Amino acid sequence: MKIEETAIDHIRSRPRFKIFIEISRENYTTFLKNFLASKSDEFSGNINAETAVITVKTGQDDYWKPCLALRTETEENKTVIRGVFGPSSAVWTFFMFLYFIFAILWMVFITIWFVEKQIKSNDFPWALPVSFIMLFLLLGTYLATRLGQQKAKTEMQKLRKFAEESITEFEK
Numbered sequence: 001m002k003i004e005e006t007a008i009d010h011i012r013s014r015p016r017f018k019i020f021i022e023i024s025r026e027n028y029t030t031f032l033k034n035f036l037a038s039k040s041d042e043f044s045g046n047i048n049a050e051t052a053v054i055t056v057k058t059g060q061d062d063y064w065k066p067c068l069a070l071r072t073e074t075e076e077n078k079t080v081i082r083g084v085f086g087p088s089s090a091v092w093t094f095f096m097f098l099y100f101i102f103a104i105l106w107m108v109f110i111t112i113w114f115v116e117k118q119i120k121s122n123d124f125p126w127a128l129p130v131s132f133i134m135l136f137l138l139l140g141t142y143l144a145t146r147l148g149q150q151k152a153k154t155e156m157q158k159l160r161k162f163a164e165e166s167i168t169e170f171e172k
Contacts, residue, residue, distance in 0.1 A: 014086040015149075015156070021079050021167055025049075025072045028079060028167075032070075035166045043162060054162060056155045064091070064148025068159040083163050085156050087148065098141045106134035 021028070026049075033047050036054065045054035045067075052070040064087045071082045086092055113127035149156070 014084050014092075016082065016084045017160070019081040019083070019163070019167060021081065023079055023167075025074060025079050028072060028081070032166055039162065042158070054159060056158050058155065064145075064152045066152045066156050066159060068156075068163060070163060081163070081167070083160070085159065095141060095145060099138065102134050102138045102141065106131050106138065109134060 023031075029047060029049055029052075032052055036043060036045055036047060036052075042057060043054055044057055045052060047053075050072060053067050054070065055065065055067040058065065066085050067088065069084045069086065071084075073080045073082065087095075109127045109131035112124050113131060116122070116124050116127060
C-alpha cells in the first residue's frame with residue numbers, strides 16, 4: 001500500500017488522497033462492503049462497483065458533515081483508490097453556487113467601474129465599492145468552508161482511518 005498526497009490536497013475545499021494497492025477492484029469492493037457492515041455502529045454508506053460514499057454516524061448534522069467518496073480505478077496493473085472528503089452534495093452545490101455568483105458579480109461590477117473610468121463618465125460611482133463587497137463575500141464563503149472543515153476535522157480523521165484500515169485489513 002502506497003499513499004500519495006500533495007501539499008495542495010490539504011488546502012483545497014475538498015481534501016483528497018490516493019492509495020495504490022495490489023488488490024483487484026472487484027475484490028476491494030466486496031471486502032469494503034463487508035468492512036462497512038462490520039463497522040456499521042460507527043459508519044454508514046453506499047458502495048457500488050466503482051464508488052463508495054462513507055459517512056460517520058453522529059448525533060448532529062452540521063453543514064459540513066463530511067463524507068468520504070472513494071473511487072477505484074485501474075492504472076498500470078494496480079488499483080488506485082482516490083479519496084475525496086467533502087460535505088453532502090447539496091451543501092457542496094450550494095457553496096459552488098455562491099462562489100460562482102459572487103465571482104460573476106465581482107467581474108460585472110469591476111468591468112462597469114473600469115469602463116466608466118475609460119470613458120471618463122461618473123454614472124456608476126457605486127461600482128467599485130460594490131465590487132469590493134463581492135470580494136468580501138467571496139472571502140466569507142471561503143472562510144465558511146474552512147470553518148466547516150475545522151469543525152469536522154475529527155470526523156474526517158475517522159473517515160481517513162476507515163479507508164486505511166479497510167486496506168490493511170484486506171491485505172492481512
